Each structure stands twice: as structure tokens, then as C-alpha cells.
Amino acid sequence: MSEKFSPALRLGDLNDFIAPSQDCIVSLKAIKSKHERVENKEREKPSSQQSQEEAVKISLKDCLACSGCVTSAETVMLEKQSLNEFISHVNSDKAVIVSISPQSRASLASYFDLSPSQVFRKLTTLLKSMGVKAVYDTSCSRDLxxxxxxxxxxxxxxxxxxxxxxxxxxxLPILSSACPGWICYAEKTLGSYILPNISSVKSPQQAIGSAIKHHTAQKLGLKPEDIYHVTVMPCYDKKLEAARDDFIFTLENTENGDENPGLKIVEVDSVLTTGEVLDLIQSKSMDFKALEEAPLDRLLTNVNEEGYLYGVTGGSGGYAETVFRHAAKTLFGRDIEGPIEFKTLRNSDFREVVLEVEGKPVLKFALCYGFRNLQNVVRKIKIGKCDYHFIEVMACPSGCLNGGGQIKPKKGQSSKDLIRQLENIYMQDVLVANPFDNPIAKRLYDEWLGEPGSEKAKKYLHTEYHPLVKSIASQLHNW
Known part of the structure; x- marks a missing residue:
């Protein structure tokens, strides 16, 4: 498995992805038929005549659902998740919409020595000059x-x-669900005992995909099938997430007058990593820092009237802090002012915060980043000795800012130094704001979802998880 994917997808006990003794079930079928054809042709042709090699194409859905292995690694073709595919659609009759994550903005800001806001506006200039219709901010959907x-x-x-x-x-505990590497690992190796603990809420990537295809399309005068939605993410695992069958919906013959009832639509058509966007910028042979800064598309972007970006703190989405703050007020009437201080435990990637009422702990939350910490938590849940109420889980050490799709450290810069820099840049020109006060979120609930936890909200902003049973072949090693 490529080093670009998260540790959860690369570790030894996740044999769906890395056991070298297994071959991908798709390629096995193709190779077998190719060998049979070659053997037949060799009987008929002179030995000097070589058979033409045939490329085996494997889609992301094959990789995600396959109970075999996608080892030989760098040869796997991620067909619909490439920079070339994005460029081809920009030049098509589709309306291309790009949604950019705040982690990717921070990485590009660090690379170009700009602020995240400047990066966002310059990217908007670049992408619209190529023909992109709108550029949005996944901080908005993260609030949802x-x-x-x-x-x-x-x-x-x-x-x-x-x-x-x-x-x-x-x-309980509830385990956050925004990290696709963690979700994939849970479904494939932990089985049904852990899945009930995982939050059913969609990640910000899929939430904005749902908003665009189910609601915003109408506001733009477009049909869902006419939109090609691309997200820019810090993580290669997000490519796998976008390809899940759970995030494909079927058009219905409704009052909107869809002409293609039964057509299957994906919420997110393609995912580009931060590094791939850097490749795009460099391919243009331009001075990115000299680009003009375009106005931001306000429909799905956390930008206020004065032009300032806003959102929550926390480079991995701020789930633990936001839920802790809300629960403290809602359940116990405690208003927590200022930043929440998490206590570091066994290492900097495992921290906790506790709310006490009358000397008794009533809320206990944790941040759990990296696979080693995750294994310990899962083990405790399995034996019924986990006393946390909520755990923010990320497969990558240091969380999303350290995703495999981020721009690598510059020459002479260590990974730790880069992470510290990204943490400082992340909220550099972003105002801290409560998601419940977000006017865009309020509008989406008023016009589309109803209220938090409603049936519509569950339909469009929640999902399900499935324990994936391995085939016998996937559990065998070379004999």
C-alpha cells in the first residue's frame, strides 16, 4: 500500500491491504484470462511475435470493497481520482464545483508563506480561470x-x-467518524462489536457533497447530474471515502422534474490531495503569490460580511472540543469560556479532558490520534473497560494536518517542525465561531434539513457502517 495512505491502511494486521502474499481479486481474473490467451496465441504465432500487454484497471470501489489485497501498490490505477480527470471535466459541459478543506489551505499557506485566507482567494482565482463554476469551504459543512x-x-x-x-x-463512548482510514479499518478488522460506537454523522467532505447535490444545485439552477464536485483534502484515504456505495444516491422522479429517474449520482465525484493541487499550480508555471485574490463564493463558505473566515479550532475538526463544550452546557449548565485544555497522557497524540460536577466526573472526552493509541482504546472498549464518553479518532499521528496528502517538509525542515508550523497557521486569520451560530448552517436547516437530528438530517447527513466479511482467499497466506 502506498505510503501516502494513512497508517491504519498500511499496518501489518490490516491484511486486506498489505499482505504481500495476496493478489487483488480483480487483477487475478484479468491476469488469468490474459495468460490463457497468450498460451493459445503462442501455439499459433512465431516465437518472435510478442503479445501486447494489457493494463488492468481497478476502481476505488474495487479497492474499498475487495476482501483480497491491493498490494503491488503503486500500479493500482485510481481512475476517477486524478488531476488529469479533474482537468478533463473542467473542459467538459459539466459544472465543476470545488470544495477546499482548511487543512489543505494551511498546508499551501505554509508552502507559499501566505495566510490561509490569501491561499483560498488565490486558489479561487486560479480555479475559476480554468473554468470552475464555484469554490467553497468545507469549514461550512464541518459545522453541519x-x-x-x-x-x-x-x-x-x-x-x-x-x-x-x-x-x-x-x-458509549461515541467514536468520531470523520476519518475514513479509521472507518475502513473498523469495518474490515474490528467487526460489529465496535461499529455501534461509531458516530453515524457524515464527514465534512460527504456533508458538503450531500448539500451540493441535494440542495445547493437547485439554487444554482443546476441538476445534480450536471455537477462534477471535487474536494481538496489532506488525506489520500478521502479518495476511498468518496467511492463508498453509501454515498451514492438514485435520482427520483420528484417535483423537481428530474429527467433521469433511476440515475445514480455520487456526492463527491473526485478528491484531490493538497499535494496534487500543488502539482496543478506548478504545472501552470505561474507565480502563485502574485495572483490576484478573488472574492469568495459565500453560498457555502464560512466568510462574514467583513471578509473574515470563521470556524472552530482543532486541526482535525474540533469534534471533541465542540461536543464537550455543547454537552457541558446542555446537560450540566456549564458555560466553558476560552480554549479547552486537554491533558496529555501517554503521549502527545492521546489527550483527555474531564468535566466534574460536585467533585464527580460527569464527562470524559479524549483525542486519540495514530494507530497505536487507537488499538489501546479499541481493546478497552472490547473488554468493557473504557470510561470515556466521546473520543475524537484520527488514523494519522498529529491528526489531519499530518495527512498523507499534505505537502511534504521543505529541505532541512523536520516533520515535527512542519506540524508545529501548520498548527500555528491553521487559525492564523480565522475567527473562532460556534457552529450553532453559523448563518449558513441555520439557512440549510431552515430551507432543507428541518432541525438537528430530524429525519431529513438523518437521511442526508448520517450514514451506516458495515462489517466486511473477508473471503477465505483473503485469509490465506502463501503455502
């Missing part, structure tokens, strides 16, 4: 995901207290 996560936690916490933890649907 955070609001739903807060609502989900309050509901599960109350159920858990009433039932003593025995009522179906009240499983």
Missing part, C-alpha cells in the same frame, strides 16, 4: 457535521444514563 455530532451525543448520553448502557442505540 459538528451540530449533528452534538445532537447525537446528547441523545445517546441521555439514553445511556436512562438504560444503564443496555438500551440499543445508546452505545
Amino acid at each position: 457535521s459538528l451540530i449533528e455530532s452534538c445532537n447525537e451525543f446528547i441523545s445517546r448520553y441521555k439514553q445511556h444514563q436512562l438504560s444503564g448502557g443496555k438500551e440499543c442505540g445508546s452505545s
Whole structure:
């Protein structure tokens, strides 16, 4: 498996992805048929005549659902998730919409010695000059995901207290679900015992995909099938997430007058990593820093009237901090002012915060980054000895700012130094704001979703997870 994917997809016990003794089931079929054809042709042709090699194409869906292995690694073709594919659609009759993550902006800001706001505006100039229709901000959809996560936690916490933890649907701790590397690992190796604990809320990437294809398309005078939606993410695992069958919907013959009922539409058509966007910039042979700064598209972008970006703190989405703050106020009437201080435990990638009422701990949250820490947490949950209520889980050490799709350290710069720099840059010109006060989120609930936790919100902003049973072949080693 490529080093670009998260550690959770590369570690030894995740044999769906890395055991070298296994071959991809798709390529096996193709290779077998090719060998048979070659053997037949060799009987008929002179030995000097060589058979033409045939490329084996494997889609992301094959990789995600395959119970075999995608080892030989760099040869796997991620067909619909490439820079060339993006450029080809910019030049097509599709309306291309790009949604950019704040982590990617921070990485580009570090590379070009700019602020995240400057990067965002310059990228908007570049992308629109290529023919992109709109450029949005996934901080907006992250606020939707955070609001739903807060609502989900309050509901599960109350159920858990009433039932003593025995009522179906009240499983605690809740494990955040925004990291696709962690989700893929959970589905493929941990099975059904851990899946009830995982938050059902979609990641910001998929939340903005849902908003664009199900709601914003109408505001733009477009049909979902006419939009090619691209996200810019810090992580290669996001390519796998976008290809999940759970994030494909079927057009219905509704009052909107869809002409293609039954057509299958994906929420996110393609994912580009930060590094791939840097490749795009460099391919233009331009001075990126000298580009003009375009006005931002306000429809789905966290920018206020004065032009300032706003959002939550936390380079991995701020899930633990936001939910903790909301739960403290909603459940115990405690207003927490200022930043929340997480206590470092076994290492800097495992931290916790506790709320006490009358000397008793009533809320216990944790940040769990990196696979080693994750294994310890999973082990405790399995044996029923995990006393946390909510855990923000990320597969990569240091979280999303350290995603495999981010720009690598410059010559002479260590990875640790780069992470520290990204953490400082991330909120450099961004105002801290409560997701519940976000006017865009309020509008989307008013016009489209109803209210947090509603049936519509569950339909469009939540998902399901599936334990994937390995085939016998995937569990065998070379004999």
C-alpha cells in the first residue's frame, strides 16, 4: 500500500491491504484470462511475435470493497481520482464545483508563506480561470457535521444514563467518524462489536457533497447530474471515502422534474490531495503569490460580511472540543469560556479532558490520534473497560494536518517542525465561531434539513457502517 495512505491502511494486521502474499481479486481474473490467451496465441504465432500487454484497471470501489489485497501498490490505477480527470471535466459541459478543506489551505499557506485566507482567494482565482463554476469551504459543512455530532451525543448520553448502557442505540463512548482510514479499518478488522460506537454523522467532505447535490444545485439552477464536485483534502484515504456505495444516491422522479429517474449520482465525484493541487499550480508555471485574490463564493463558505473566515479550532475538526463544550452546557449548565485544555497522557497524540460536577466526573472526552493509541482504546472498549464518553479518532499521528496528502517538509525542515508550523497557521486569520451560530448552517436547516437530528438530517447527513466479511482467499497466506 502506498505510503501516502494513512497508517491504519498500511499496518501489518490490516491484511486486506498489505499482505504481500495476496493478489487483488480483480487483477487475478484479468491476469488469468490474459495468460490463457497468450498460451493459445503462442501455439499459433512465431516465437518472435510478442503479445501486447494489457493494463488492468481497478476502481476505488474495487479497492474499498475487495476482501483480497491491493498490494503491488503503486500500479493500482485510481481512475476517477486524478488531476488529469479533474482537468478533463473542467473542459467538459459539466459544472465543476470545488470544495477546499482548511487543512489543505494551511498546508499551501505554509508552502507559499501566505495566510490561509490569501491561499483560498488565490486558489479561487486560479480555479475559476480554468473554468470552475464555484469554490467553497468545507469549514461550512464541518459545522453541519459538528451540530449533528452534538445532537447525537446528547441523545445517546441521555439514553445511556436512562438504560444503564443496555438500551440499543445508546452505545458509549461515541467514536468520531470523520476519518475514513479509521472507518475502513473498523469495518474490515474490528467487526460489529465496535461499529455501534461509531458516530453515524457524515464527514465534512460527504456533508458538503450531500448539500451540493441535494440542495445547493437547485439554487444554482443546476441538476445534480450536471455537477462534477471535487474536494481538496489532506488525506489520500478521502479518495476511498468518496467511492463508498453509501454515498451514492438514485435520482427520483420528484417535483423537481428530474429527467433521469433511476440515475445514480455520487456526492463527491473526485478528491484531490493538497499535494496534487500543488502539482496543478506548478504545472501552470505561474507565480502563485502574485495572483490576484478573488472574492469568495459565500453560498457555502464560512466568510462574514467583513471578509473574515470563521470556524472552530482543532486541526482535525474540533469534534471533541465542540461536543464537550455543547454537552457541558446542555446537560450540566456549564458555560466553558476560552480554549479547552486537554491533558496529555501517554503521549502527545492521546489527550483527555474531564468535566466534574460536585467533585464527580460527569464527562470524559479524549483525542486519540495514530494507530497505536487507537488499538489501546479499541481493546478497552472490547473488554468493557473504557470510561470515556466521546473520543475524537484520527488514523494519522498529529491528526489531519499530518495527512498523507499534505505537502511534504521543505529541505532541512523536520516533520515535527512542519506540524508545529501548520498548527500555528491553521487559525492564523480565522475567527473562532460556534457552529450553532453559523448563518449558513441555520439557512440549510431552515430551507432543507428541518432541525438537528430530524429525519431529513438523518437521511442526508448520517450514514451506516458495515462489517466486511473477508473471503477465505483473503485469509490465506502463501503455502
